[in-house]
Amino acid sequence: MMAIPTFNYDEMSDTLYVSFAPGVPATGIELNEHILLRLDKRNWQAIGLTIFDYSILAQPTELGQRSFPLTGLADLPPDALQRVLAVLRVPPVSDILMLSVYTPSFADTMPIASLHATPLATA
Numbered sequence: 857m858m859a860i861p862t863f864n865y866d867e868m869s870d871t872l873y874v875s876f877a878p879g880v881p882a883t884g885i886e887l888n889e890h891i892l893l894r895l896d897k898r899n900w901q902a903i904g905l906t907i908f909d910y911s912i913l914a915q916p917t918e919l920g921q922r923s924f925p926l927t928g929l930a931d932l933p934p935d936a937l938q939r940v941l942a943v944l945r946v947p948p949v950s951d952i953l954m955l956s957v958y959t960p961s962f963a964d965t966m967p968i969a970s971l972h973a974t975p976l977a978t979a
Contacts, residue, residue: 861948866912872910876948877903885940886928888967893940893949899940902949907971914971923956929967941967943950 860891882894882903890913894904907913913922929937944955953969960966 861951863936869908870911872905872907874905874907874962875903877901885932887926887944888928890924891926891953891969893943896941900943902943905949905952921954923958923968923970925958926967926969946968954960 862875862878864875865871866873869890880896880903882962883897884906885893886896887893890908892906892908893902895901896903913924915922929940932940940957943949944953952972954972956968956970958966958968
């Protein structure tokens with residue numbers, strides 16, 4: 857069972873560290889240049905998230921929340937991709953990241969994500 861997430865923000869580096877299971881060994885999976893998913897690959901459970909440039913990603917625009925492509929997913933083998941997507945779709949990760957898809961054409965799709973409001977506001 858996962859603990860209540862802990863949020864640690866480092867203002868100097870503008871990095872938000874979110875821990876779902878403190879002390880559990882994890883492998884980092886780069887979702888994009890700003891988001892690192894820490895994962896227990898034995899059980900395929902989220903251990904934490906590291907969000908770089910947090911203040912920029914969390915800042916709403918005049919059109920709404922910012923969305924960003926999950927470009928790191930393209931580097932994963934198909935089996936790992938499906939497992940990572942499954943982790944992203946459910947709590948505790950889905951409580952922080954809202955997953956969606958950008959469809960530039962009917963033949964192409966790209967996973968994207970945005971931060972739910974401001975995770976620090978609920979911490």
